[in-house]
Amino acid sequence: MNADRARAGRLASQLRDLxxxxxxxxxxxxxxxAQGRVRWSNPAAEALLGIEWPRDRGVVVAxxxxxxxxxxxxxxxxxxSGEDVTAPTDPAVRLQMALIPFGDRQQLxxxxxxxxxTRLEQVRRDFVANVSHELRTPLTVIHGYLELLDPEDVPAxxxxxxEMRVQSQRMRQIVEDLLALSRLEMQHxxxxxxxxxxxxxxxxxxxxxxxSQGRHRITLEDAAHxxxxxxxxxLHSAFSNLVSNAVRYTTEGGSITIRWRLIPEGxxxxxxxxxxxxxxxxxxRLTERFYRVSSSRSRGTGxxxxxxxxxxxxxxxxxxxxxxxxxxxxxxxxxxxFDTARLLxxxxxxxx
Ligand code: ADP
Numbered sequence: 001m002n003a004d005r006a007r008a009g010r011l012a013s014q015l016r017d018l019x020x021x022x023x024x025x026x027x028x029x030x031x032x033x034a035q036g037r038v039r040w041s042n043p044a045a046e047a048l049l050g051i052e053w054p055r056d057r058g059v060v061v062a063x064x065x066x067x068x069x070x071x072x073x074x075x076x077x078x079x080x081s082g083e084d085v086t087a088p089t090d091p092a093v094r095l096q097m098a099l100i101p102f103g104d105r106q107q108l109x110x111x112x113x114x115x116x117x118t119r120l121e122q123v124r125r126d127f128v129a130n131v132s133h134e135l136r137t138p139l140t141v142i143h144g145y146l147e148l149l150d151p152e153d154v155p156a157x158x159x160x161x162x163e164m165r166v167q168s169q170r171m172r173q174i175v176e177d178l179l180a181l182s183r184l185e186m187q188h189x190x191x192x193x194x195x196x197x198x199x200x201x202x203x204x205x206x207x208x209x210x211x212s213q214g215r216h217r218i219t220l221e222d223a224a225h226x227x228x229x230x231x232x233x234x235l236h237s238a239f240s241n242l243v244s245n246a247v248r249y250t251t252e253g254g255s256i257t258i259r260w261r262l263i264p265e266g267x268x269x270x271x272x273x274x275x276x277x278x279x280x281x282x283x284x285r286l287t288e289r290f291y292r293v294s295s296s297r298s299r300g301t302g303x304x305x306x307x308x309x310x311x312x313x314x315x316x317x318x319x320x321x322x323x324x325x326x327x328x329x330x331x332x333x334x335x336x337x338f339d340t341a342r343l344l345x346x347x348x349x350x351x352x
Contacts, residue, residue: 032107032108049087062074087111193229195232200235223262227346249301265337266342269338276329318342322335
């Protein structure tokens with residue numbers, strides 16, 4: 001009997017220690033039973049979520065947190081976007097939320113204050129946007145003067161002048177791409193309009209031919225015959241980035257296929273090439289800014305290293321995703337996969 005009492009005492013003391021330890025954590029923790037009711041919460045849950053223990057014992061968490069961005073998160077947690085939300089207790093606080101299942105259908109709700117990281121991220125974004133903006137005007141002036149100088153008039157420095165023009169154009173392109181990325185990063189939503197795919201695909205084919213200058217065989221396959229709901233300007237920019245990459249990373253004589261087709265999930269725009277290809281270890285990092293498999297090849301072909309980051313942002317803003325397949329020496333396929341909800345029948349009314 002005494003041994004039992006001693007064991008119970010030890011267990012109770014261990015439980016107290018665990019609760020004390022959890023109370024000291026900066027993250028909000030709410031222990032929920034199988035019905036989603038509060039079993040226990042730590043002091044941070046009061047500060048960050050407004051859930052106070054023992055006052056709120058038995059309260060249904062999803063009902064208590066039904067409003068604002070946290071409420072929205074609760075409704076959509078099955079498709080965890082990983083985005084942070086505003087704290088219900090303080091609009092200046094950003095929270096990263098997680099629901100962790102444990103035991104018999106119980107759950108642990110965790111909310112972490114990420115305001116500091118969000119602010120740093122904002123400072124980084126503003127800095128990049130401001131630097132790019134400030135560089136734009138002086139670069140335009142330099143580029144303008146360089147364009148005025150005719151290398152024929154100054155044969156002694158003609159090669160230097162040509163190189164200066166190429167490099168100033170490159171700098172301008174980097175600044176334009178950085179500005180485009182900043183703009184995309186600041187947006188949560190893009191305009192939603194009918195993007196007529198047939199003329200857009202035709203434009204992309206012509207762009208490919210202009211870039212290729214007859215060095216590749218270019219084919220367009222439109223098997224979907226569907227329009228898209230989205231932003232024409234941004235989709236054009238993303239799609240043509242893929243076309244330009246295919247042209248730049250495929251040697252003379254290769255083939256490039258621009259394809260728009262239906263798939264079970266919806267529809268897929270893809271650009272396939274028979275170019276250099278990319279080995280497996282690089283694939284997951286290709287959409288990072290300035291990530292290049294080969295810097296010299298990228299620069300040599302006029303790349304800024306920002307193209308695929310732009311594509312990824314545009315694709316994300318259309319709730320779509322990218323699919324990349326590649327094999328060194330064989331070629332690559334870069335695809336953008338759109339959900340059925342974004343497809344529109346050509347020629348039909350908007351509300352069809
Ligand atoms: P860049 O301006 O350098 O082309 P991107 O962001 O468009 O920048 O692409 C990142 C890198 O991915 C490129 O530097 C290149 O190494 C690789 N890449 C992109 N598209 C292709 C392709 N079609 N074939 C082979 N490599 C590619």
